[in-house]
Amino acid sequence: MSLPAFATDMTLGARARRVAEVAAENADRVDQEARFPAEAVDAMKAERLLGIQVPVSFGGEGASIPEIAEVCTILGQACAASAMVFAMHQIKVSSLVEHGGDSEWHRDFMRELCARQLLVASATTEGGIGGNLRNSICAIEIDGNICRLTKDATVISYGAHADVIMVTSRAHADATPGDQVMTVFKKNQYTLEKTVDWDTLGMRGTCSDGFIFKGEAPAAQIFPKPFAEIAAQSMLASSHLLWSAVWYGIAADAVLRAQAFVRAAARKANGAQPPGVVRLAEASNLLQLLKANILSGLKVYADAKADLDQLSSMAFSIAMNNVKLASSETILVIINQAMIICGIMGYKNGTPYSLGRHLRDAHSAQLMISNDRILGNTSTMLLVQKPDTSLLG
Amino acid sequence: MNETIRELLARVGGLPVAVTELEDAADLYAAGLSSFASVQLMLAIEEAFDIEFPDSLLNRKSFASISAIEQTVAQILKAREAA
Numbered sequence: 050m051s052l053p054a055f056a057t058d059m060t061l062g063a064r065a066r067r068v069a070e071v072a073a074e075n076a077d078r079v080d081q082e083a084r085f086p087a088e089a090v091d092a093m094k095a096e097r098l099l100g101i102q103v104p105v106s107f108g109g110e111g112a113s114i115p116e117i118a119e120v121c122t123i124l125g126q127a128c129a130a131s132a133m134v135f136a137m138h139q140i141k142v143s144s145l146v147e148h149g150g151d152s153e154w155h156r157d158f159m160r161e162l163c164a165r166q167l168l169v170a171s172a173t174t175e176g177g178i179g180g181n182l183r184n185s186i187c188a189i190e191i192d193g194n195i196c197r198l199t200k201d202a203t204v205i206s207y208g209a210h211a212d213v214i215m216v217t218s219r220a221h222a223d224a225t226p227g228d229q230v231m232t233v234f235k236k237n238q239y240t241l242e243k244t245v246d247w248d249t250l251g252m253r254g255t256c257s258d259g260f261i262f263k264g265e266a267p268a269a270q271i272f273p274k275p276f277a278e279i280a281a282q283s284m285l286a287s288s289h290l291l292w293s294a295v296w297y298g299i300a301a302d303a304v305l306r307a308q309a310f311v312r313a314a315a316r317k318a319n320g321a322q323p324p325g326v327v328r329l330a331e332a333s334n335l336l337q338l339l340k341a342n343i344l345s346g347l348k349v350y351a352d353a354k355a356d357l358d359q360l361s362s363m364a365f366s367i368a369m370n371n372v373k374l375a376s377s378e379t380i381l382v383i384i385n386q387a388m389i390i391c392g393i394m395g396y397k398n399g400t401p402y403s404l405g406r407h408l409r410d411a412h413s414a415q416l417m418i419s420n421d422r423i424l425g426n427t428s429t430m431l432l433v434q435k436p437d438t439s440l441l442g
Numbered sequence: 443m444n445e446t447i448r449e450l451l452a453r454v455g456g457l458p459v460a461v462t463e464l465e466d467a468a469d470l471y472a473a474g475l476s477s478f479a480s481v482q483l484m485l486a487i488e489e490a491f492d493i494e495f496p497d498s499l500l501n502r503k504s505f506a507s508i509s510a511i512e513q514t515v516a517q518i519l520k521a522r523e524a525a
């Protein structure tokens with residue numbers, strides 16, 4: 050047995066950066082070929098990142114949402130598709146951690162997830178419903194101890210590569226569209242028949258194909274809480290915060306590239322101000338705004354977690370919606386600024402300043418639950434909600 | 443108050459079932475109350491009782507059933523009397 054010459058840095062940040070290195074190496078190929086970022090996901094498993102959010106008592110590390118958001122940002126700077134796969138997995142795990150603790154099956158599953166580093170995908174979007182995740186057409190059928198479900202799932206990111214899929218549906222055949230449950234299905238408990246190919250502008254490596262999902266599993270795998278509560282208390286916040294952390298990573302890398310471009314120009318400019326430097330200052334300003342927006346959202350969520358009433362309040366939903374709206378729009382402005390700074394070197398593929406992939410990936414942000422839909426929800430709430438106008442409250 | 447709430451629920455709730463068939467404790471969300479309709483209901487109740495829901499009561503729980511709404515409204519009316 051040989052001892053390593055020096056101890057490996059096992060902090061979360063160091064583990065994330067090692068994964069990011071692998072992700073960055075493959076990012077362009079993953080994008081060009083629209084293929085699953087297998088190397089990066091293998092590295093996540095090797096660094097045991099898939100179970101970090103699970104409490105220590107169930108085999109995980111009890112990482113907080115801010116800590117996970119930081120990992121999303123580190124990965125987002127390397128390969129947005131890999132980062133988004135990680136973020137979407139962690140959003141599903143947050144439902145387990147927040148709502149699965151009372152159920153023996155879900156507790157055991159958390160242990161298995163950590164031990165085997167299982168990758169979890171999500172099927173909320175449905176043909177005929179779109180991104181209105183609080184409505185389902187399909188209904189789960191419960192037959193004694195067994196449940197069965199068929200869903201026309203039009204978008205399941207890494208569906209073909211996941212070990213587990215969590216699927217929303219109506220709670221029973223007579224349930225109204227909003228009376229939903231979510232069920233955990235393991236790979237040997239479902240079949241996927243591909244219906245739509247994911248050949249898209251960006252986020253190509255998420256491989257978010259459409260499938261007809263057919264599953265059969267023990268009924269104990271249905272979450273013991275209504276999906277309405279899961280959506281409001283863990284999914285809304287974790288989605289908007291972790292997605293935003295990925296998007297921030299994309300924008301931050303774009304600004305880094307623009308800054309490198311300006312610095313190289315400055316060295317050759319013989320003391321003259323290089324072009325693009327004022328735009329760089331503007332981009333840096335917007336990047337700070339974006340970061341502040343996400344950080345304040347993380348704090349609002351951490352505070353609300355201590356108070357269930359606050360978690361299901363309108364003020365909280367509006368705050369989370371606003372984080373998503375602002376970050377999805379601001380990244381496009383920032384990356385576009387970076388593109389103008391780098392000029393043709395940014396527009397071209399394969400230069401150190403290339404920004405095409407960043408810009409294409411970033412365009413998914415506004416559609417990932419359509420901003421128009423979110424604006425619609427917020428505007429309805431604003432008809433009755435009274436805003437808190439204080440600075441610190 | 444129960445009757446007024448039921449009347450408003452029938453008018454703006456958009457439920458697929460008749461309001462007369464709902465128990466006071468029945469879960470309105472499971473009965474099909476959408477978030478849009480729940481806001482319409484809040485507005486109608488504010489108008490009918492001449493009250494404003496404070497932010498702390500604007501959550502799913504306060505509007506989860508007819509009796510929950512009654513309690514929420516009663517709480518606001520009582521606070522107003524005390525003031």
Ligand SMILES: Cc1cc2nc3c(=O)[nH]c(=O)nc-3n(C[C@H](O)[C@H](O)[C@H](O)COP(=O)(O)OP(=O)(O)OC[C@H]3O[C@@H](n4cnc5c(N)ncnc54)[C@H](O)[C@@H]3O)c2cc1C
Nearest residue numbers: 171172173174179180204205206252416418419421422425
């Ligand atoms: C990279 C990526 C990964 C994804 N991964 C997954 C996944 O793993 N699992 C999953 O289930 N889903 C996934 N999705 C789907 C996503 O969550 C949304 O459901 C989907 O993007 C919405 O699709 P849509 O625009 O066709 O539908 P809709 O939400 O129906 O919107 C269509 C258009 O109609 C308009 N519109 C619709 N409703 C309203 C309204 N109420 N108010 C105003 N305008 C409205 C909007 O302008 C919108 O552009 C992913 C999406 C992306 C981009």
